Amino acid sequence: MDATQLAHKANDIRKDILVMITEAGSGHPGGSLSCTDILTALYFGGVLDHDAADPKKPGRDRFILAKGHAAPALYATLAHAGYFPTEELVTLRKLGTRLQGHPDSNLVPGVEVSTGSLGQGLSVAAGLACGLRLSGEEGHVFTVLGDGECEEGQVWEAAMFAAHQKLGRLVAIIDNNELQIDGCIHDVCDPGDLGAKFAAFGWDVREVDGHDIPALVDVLSAAKAADGEAPVCIVAHTVKGKGVSFMENQAGWHGKAPKPEELETALAELAAQAE
Amino acid sequence: MVKLASPEAAAQTKKATRAALGATLAELADAGVPVVAVDADLTGSTTTKKLADAGHADRLFNCGIAEQNMVDVAAGLSLAGNVAFTGSFAVFGTGRAYDQIRNTVCYSNLNVKIAPTHAGISVGPDGGSHQMLEDVALMRGLPGMRVLVPADFAAARAAIKLAAATPGPVYVRMGRAAVPCVYDDDVELEIGRAYVLREGTDVTIVANGVEIREALAAADALAAEGIAAEVIDAFSVKPLDGETIAASLAKTRCAVVAEEHSVNGGLGSAVCELAAEACPVPVERVGVRDRFGKSGEFEELLAYFSIDAAAIVDAVKKAVSRKGLC
Numbered sequence: 106m107d108a109t110q111l112a113h114k115a116n117d118i119r120k121d122i123l124v125m126i127t128e129a130g131s132g133h134p135g136g137s138l139s140c141t142d143i144l145t146a147l148y149f150g151g152v153l154d155h156d157a158a159d160p161k162k163p164g165r166d167r168f169i170l171a172k173g174h175a176a177p178a179l180y181a182t183l184a185h186a187g188y189f190p191t192e193e194l195v196t197l198r199k200l201g202t203r204l205q206g207h208p209d210s211n212l213v214p215g216v217e218v219s220t221g222s223l224g225q226g227l228s229v230a231a232g233l234a235c236g237l238r239l240s241g242e243e244g245h246v247f248t249v250l251g252d253g254e255c256e257e258g259q260v261w262e263a264a265m266f267a268a269h270q271k272l273g274r275l276v277a278i279i280d281n282n283e284l285q286i287d288g289c290i291h292d293v294c295d296p297g298d299l300g301a302k303f304a305a306f307g308w309d310v311r312e313v314d315g316h317d318i319p320a321l322v323d324v325l326s327a328a329k330a331a332d333g334e335a336p337v338c339i340v341a342h343t344v345k346g347k348g349v350s351f352m353e354n355q356a357g358w359h360g361k362a363p364k365p366e367e368l369e370t371a372l373a374e375l376a377a378q379a380e
Numbered sequence: 381m382v383k384l385a386s387p388e389a390a391a392q393t394k395k396a397t398r399a400a401l402g403a404t405l406a407e408l409a410d411a412g413v414p415v416v417a418v419d420a421d422l423t424g425s426t427t428t429k430k431l432a433d434a435g436h437a438d439r440l441f442n443c444g445i446a447e448q449n450m451v452d453v454a455a456g457l458s459l460a461g462n463v464a465f466t467g468s469f470a471v472f473g474t475g476r477a478y479d480q481i482r483n484t485v486c487y488s489n490l491n492v493k494i495a496p497t498h499a500g501i502s503v504g505p506d507g508g509s510h511q512m513l514e515d516v517a518l519m520r521g522l523p524g525m526r527v528l529v530p531a532d533f534a535a536a537r538a539a540i541k542l543a544a545a546t547p548g549p550v551y552v553r554m555g556r557a558a559v560p561c562v563y564d565d566d567v568e569l570e571i572g573r574a575y576v577l578r579e580g581t582d583v584t585i586v587a588n589g590v591e592i593r594e595a596l597a598a599a600d601a602l603a604a605e606g607i608a609a610e611v612i613d614a615f616s617v618k619p620l621d622g623e624t625i626a627a628s629l630a631k632t633r634c635a636v637v638a639e640e641h642s643v644n645g646g647l648g649s650a651v652c653e654l655a656a657e658a659c660p661v662p663v664e665r666v667g668v669r670d671r672f673g674k675s676g677e678f679e680e681l682l683a684y685f686s687i688d689a690a691a692i693v694d695a696v697k698k699a700v701s702r703k704g705l706c
Contacts, residue, residue, distance in 0.1 A: 167459075210488045218459060218490070222483035228449045229484060232418070232441075232456020232464075239416070239438060240460055259480075262449035270441075 106149050111318045114185065115145040116379045119348045120372055121181040121194050127368040129198035132206070135358040137178035139282040139315070139343040140249055144182040146321035147247060152329065154244065157187035160214040164243045166329075167217050167233055171226020171250035172280060173207040174360070180204050180213070188215040224257025226250055227277055231267040231336075234275040245274045245329050253285030255296045261306070267336040268307030275336040276328045277303075280315065282345035284356045303338040315341030348375055382575045383564040385534075393533075393561040397554040397589075398497035400536035402430025405465060408544055409436045415544060418454040419467035421445045425556075426467035426497045447472045451480035451492070458491040463544050466492065470499035470553060471512035478518060485549050486522045493543040494519065495552040500640035501673050501681040502555030502590065511673030517645025519551040520618050526550045526571055527618040529639070529647070531592035534563040535615060542571055555640075557678040559590050562613075574621035576628070580608035583696050584628040584635040586651050588615050591638040591666070591687065598692035609696060620650050626658040634699040635663045638692050640682075643667035662702035664695040 106114065118141050126132035147153050153166045170179045177197060184191040189203070196202035203212040207221030217233075220226050230248040237244050254260065267275050279299055287293045296302070304310045309331065313324045321341065328337040345359070346352025349371040363371060385393070401417075408415045409431060418441045423429035432440040441457070443450040447468050454464035466473055473496030474481065485492045496515075503510045519527050528543065528550065530536040536554055543550035550571075562577075569575070577592070578599050587595040592613050599609040610628050614620060629635055635655065637648040648665035655663050668685050682688040 218455065218484065219488040220484075222479055224448075225452050225480055225484050228452030228480075229456040229459070231449075232453035233459045234456070235441060235453065236416075236457040236460025236462055239457075239462070240414075242460070259446075259448040259452070262443070262446035263452070266443055266446065266449055266453065269444075 108319045111145055111149055113379060114149050115142050115318060116375055118145060118178065118181045118185060120375050121191065122177045123363060123368055123371050125177050125194045125197040126362045127365060128195045130362050131198060132177055132362055133174040133360045134363065135284065135345040135352060136172060136251060136280065136282065137175045138347045138349065138352065139345045140175050140280040141178050141347065142316045142318050143249055143278055143280060143321060143341055144178055146318050146325055148182050148186050150318065150322035152322060152325040153247065157215065160188060166244045167246045169217055169226045169230045169248040170208060170220055171248050172223065172254055173220030176206065176208050179208060183213070183215040223254045224259040227260055227263040230275055231263050231270065231272055234272040235270060237274070245276060247276045247278065249278045249280055252279055252281045252283060252296065252299060253290050255279065255299055256294055264303060264306040264308065271334040272336045273331065273333045276325070276339065277336065278339045278341055280343050281340050282343040284345045284354065284359065286356065286359045288356050300340045307335060308338040309333060309335040310338045310340065312340045312342065315343035316347055348378065350374060382567055384577065385561045385564055390560055390562065394558040395533040395561065396556060396558045397530055397533060397536035398427055398556060400533050400540060401495060401497060401554060402427035404537045404540040405431045406434035406436065408541065409439055410434065413544055414462045415439065415465060416441065416457050416462045417465045417467060418443060418450050418457065420447045420450045420472065422468055428467045447476040448480050451477040452484055454492045455484045455490050464492045465495045468496050469503070469510060470496040470515045471510055474512065474515040474518050482522055486524050489524055489548050491547055493550045493552060495540065495543065495554065497554040498556040499553045500555060501685065502557040502640070502678050504557065504678045504681065505675050507675040508672035513642045513668050513673060514645065515553060516617055516641050516647065520645065520650065524549055525618065528571070528616055529553045529588040530615050531589055531613060532559055532562045534561060534565050534567045535569060538567055538569045539615065542569060546571060553589065555590060560593055562592050569615060571616050572619040572621055573616060574612050574614045574624045576610060576612050576624065578609070578611040580610035580632065582608045582632055583700055584610045584612060584632045585638065585692060585696065586612045586614050586625060586635060586647065587638040588613060588617065588647055590640050594689045594692055595638055597689035598696065601689065601693050602696055607696065607700065614647055617647050617650055620654060622654050622658060625651065625654060629655060629659040629661050633661050634703045635661060636666060636692060636695040636699050637663060638666040638687065640687060641667050643669055662699050662705065664699040666691050666695050
């Protein structure tokens with residue numbers, strides 16, 4: 106896809122995220138919208154080697170959404186990529202759905218492992234990278250974690266382990282929107298300069314505008330091509346609620362569903378952006 | 381009936397269940413089973429180091445002192461097709477990493493085996509902070525988790541092989557202290573089966589782990605007093621062999637459950653649940669009574685916490701006296 110097509114894809118995914126959360130009556134729009142462009146770059150920018158027709162394809166790249174509450178973004182991305190019908194998206198969070206409030210790997214094709222309890226995804230990704238190396242598989246392991254999630258101590262256990270194991274095929278992307286449920290991360294319990302911290306733990310750190318999709322494709326592709334000894338951390342500077350004016354940079358939209366009239370306003374804004 | 385050790389072997393051989401961990405993993409790796417071990421700075425104590433010593437250093441991952449990471453690294457290794465065993469001590473390997481075991485291993489139904497050592501009071505002088513008495517309760521409550529508590533080295537070896545051969549999460553509980561052997565070296569066990577080690581008609585003693593030898597000793601003492609005790613090894617706490625145990629309860633009409641664990645939530649609770657639903661008879665629980673452990677030698681602590689053969693004898697007499705009263 107070219108830059109315009111990628112922008113349209115991200116715009117479509119954002120609309121679906123808002124429709125499905127409104128329909129569900131609950132969910133996490135803010136952090137879903139902040140990582141939408143990252144997921145678009147991974148799945149539609151030619152970064153991930155994956156196959157919707159064969160979700161368990163040997164040698165594929167693996168993706169783990171550590172910040173599992175952004176499930177709507179992952180579900181919409183996977184549906185658009187062909188893992189399941191987009192019509193199913195509106196079943197989010199309803200009894201009997203495959204699309205649980207947080208991703209369940211036993212139900213959804215393309216979800217490698219269940220997530221939702223923060224702080225665990227980076228460890229799983231590191232273990233998976235060890236396992237792929239042990240069996241001589243080609244794939245890279247990508248994971249998206251939240252900046253608020255980095256307040257979990259386990260993230261730093263994993264950071265230490267991954268650098269020690271020289272997991273050059275592990276790429277951690279931080280959705281750095283600077284907000285968490287209770288407010289600004291610097292006010293709640295400041296994790297400090299995350300790029301500097303990962304660098305201090307021995308990671309190869311890169312920074313990017315997390316809403317510039319071509320730039321994301323470039324930095325992700327470069328991380329994949331690097332194949333050095335250090336695991337790669339990409340700090341993606343993002344805006345929580347990106348794309349919807351009244352949600353942007355508002356911690357209050359972390360875990361709240363829009364009302365139907367708010368959805369109309371949001372969809373109209375996104376439609377205008379697509380033109 | 382499973383094959384028991386000869387009386388000579390039982391008298392002479394003492395070996396810790398933890399010694400089975402590294403040795404059996406090495407045996408499995410030698411046979412081409414894709415086992416990996418993930419430990420947290422305790423590879424010598426848990427014996428996972430033996431996997432590396434046997435020429436499989438690439439299959440042993442040391443996370444340092446980081447048990448939460450240990451469990452999720454094992455989860456990741458399993459996603460790449462490995463049969464992943466975690467180590468550490470039971471108190472840290474379950475309690476400190478409970479959320480990782482629940483939300484990643486069990487919720488995703490991954491091929492991870494939680495196999496810590498130093499469970500219960502077998503860790504002795506280290507004291508209450510290290511004596512894990514609630515692990516079976518924690519693990520038994522998790523959907524999809526199987527819980528195995530082997531009695532001796534041979535049973536631990538069999539349990540580890542079973543865990544490796546069974547897809548999905550399995551908990552194998554091992555101890556630090558050397559204990560006499562109960563089973564023949566080549567014993568094979570099945571998940572979900574309980575084994576009648578000694579037949580009797582007056583009372584059923586259900587036990588597992590180190591309490592098997594206490595139960596057998598109690599049965600000898602009771603026989604001298606004319607009480608015929610049936611001794612059952614419920615090494616598979618979950619799934620529990622309800623059929624074998626309920627059949628025994630129906631015959632003897634009372635039971636004692638003995639475990640090196642809290643009386644809350646472990647085998648004692650499991651047998652009470654079974655009795656209530658399948659065969660309501662009096663059940664006495666022998667275990668640590670809702671308290672933390674204490675420093676002391678393992679053998680001393682068995683008596684101190686009233687979980688030795690003498691305590692089982694007392695509990696049997698109480699259970700027998702309550703027959704027909706409920």
